[in-house]
Amino acid sequence: MAAETVDGESSRKLLSAVLHDLSGPEGQPRPQNRRVSRDEAEGELSEAVLRLVGGRGGQSWLAACLVGSAVHQTLLTDLDSFVEKKQDEVEGPENDVQTGSLLDFDALLQRCLTCLQEISSQWQIQLPSAPTTKRSLLVSIHSIRNTRRKMEDRHVSLLEFNQLFGFKDGVERSYFAVFDGHGGIDAANYAATHVHVMVARHETLMSDPARALKEAFQRTDAMFLKRARRERLRSGTTGVCALLEGDQLHVAWLGDSQALLVRQGIPVTLMEPHKPEREDERERIESLGGCVTFMGCWRVNGTLAVSRAIGDIDQKPYVSGEADVSSHTQCGSDDFLVLACDGFYDAVSSSEVPSLVLGHLQENGGDGQHVAVRLVAAAKEGGSSDNITVLVVFLRDPAKILEDYLAHGSGEDEPLFDFGGGGVEVASDHAG
Structure with missing residues (x-):
């Protein structure tokens, strides 16, 4: 009371x-x-x-x-x-x-x-009734402009997705996203404003949330292209979004911003970034009359280093606005989810992430509130000069995660969190 x-x-x-x-x-x-x-x-x-x-x-x-x-x-x-x-x-x-x-x-x-x-x-x-939630998520977010002239990253964290959009069906939902703009901030701002609305208002959200998440990218891209024509905008943005719905995790992405799941200390691959050098992406681009050339890195038509994005009106249809999506059932052993832009993943490998996070928890008594700061610092120390944005969602109590690892322990003179640089790739329940 x-x-x-x-x-x-x-x-x-x-x-x-x-x-x-x-x-x-x-x-x-x-x-x-x-x-x-x-x-x-x-x-x-x-x-x-x-x-x-x-x-x-x-x-x-x-x-x-x-x-x-x-x-x-x-x-x-x-x-x-x-x-x-x-x-x-x-x-x-x-x-x-x-x-x-x-x-x-x-x-x-x-x-x-x-x-x-x-x-x-x-x-x-008369106050409205407070929602009854069974899931408690800790989210840690940090971003820096780094050595770039402008900050073109944007992120979204909506723990109260249901309350914002008026859903009362008893299914808990949370939404998270990272958008990495290029050629200006307009496309990243636009995606951070509209993608989750397109998800919430999609006609299949209740029956097929993966489809809703996938098509939200396409609808947002189409909307932004209309604004780009009106206002003569030329920017674009990659993006990665995660929708937690009940015990399901749905991830959708365009470009090279990425999501990584850590399960019992092991990094789990959820997705493959859209880069021009991917064989299927190269074939798609060339079938449309475009080309993929190497200019410091592989680029679409000699310009963009990503093959899918929202916006980039001058490079459509070679740079596609069609997202991929994967779905996974959470089994209670998932530790945390990391969404980040390429400014992070180009400098920190997936296999390094568990050790960095768990090391931070050990140093801070199981407090994960500022773990994103640790990850951003690691990327900067690793040589990243790009904008860096990291969003960490703890799917279990970080103190309990640390307790579990300490209980399993390690041999004398062995590092506490040594995962041997390995990782696993799991087939998703649904991908497209």
Whole structure:
């Protein structure tokens, strides 16, 4: 009962903070003079309102419910009233989105903030019921610009996936992603804003989540290409996403950002990166009339070092927006999942990851909160000059993981975490 009282007080403080900030002009987002398509509206609103509500303490599930409810209520209104029409702008035939179908995002956001205020006021009187969760996940994230001029990585961690999107079917879901942009940040920002929305709203999420995750990449790519034509954008992004749904782990990827599962201290290969030198990728590119050439590394048409990505409008269709996906059943012995960009995996091998993580746990008494910092540092020390982003999801209590390894022990004068540089590759339950 005491814990419930504390949680209730914390929740009401969050609602009060939101209402206080929205009541003054300093709490209002600055106008951006942006236009968005109807397909982009949910993702763009969710991103903007999450930034406003997030980081204020309180219960994270409440923040997700608050954002999801405000966005949902906003989208129930007649969106035609937000259509922005500019008489002096004419879309050419190469632009497949008509000006009249785009929405004034500033006006739409103001409507959403009004909904946010109304819901916050209502919930101060009667709080919604807290979700019942059986799974507790610790997530550690760290990223650095490193020696690059710009930071073009983005990441997403949604432990409250169900609360954000209003799912109440009793199946626990969490979503994680790392996007590594190139040629600018626009594509990575776009993917980090929209891929998870495309997953949540896919018609097969309940029946075939792997398909939903795979096709979310394609839909996001198609949406971004429309914006790229409108706004003359040329950037692209690789990406790797993980959807935890019940006891299933689904991983989807484009390009060379990667996911690695560690099971009982052994690295498990979940995927093969999309690189031009892969025989199947080379054949696909050449069958379309493109070429793969070596210029320091293998590149598509002498430019990109990855063969699949969101965006890269000048290199379509040679650089494909079609993701691959693999699915795995968690058996209770999975330790942790690592999502990272190539700035990490080019400098740290998969076989090194378990020792680095478990060594950190040993040094910190089983506390895994900052393990991503350790992994990023290892990549930098290993010679990486690229942007580096690492996201670690502990699938078991890190203290229990350490306890299990210590219980098994090692022989005298032998390293505690010595996996012999080996790894295993497991066939997925589903791949495509």
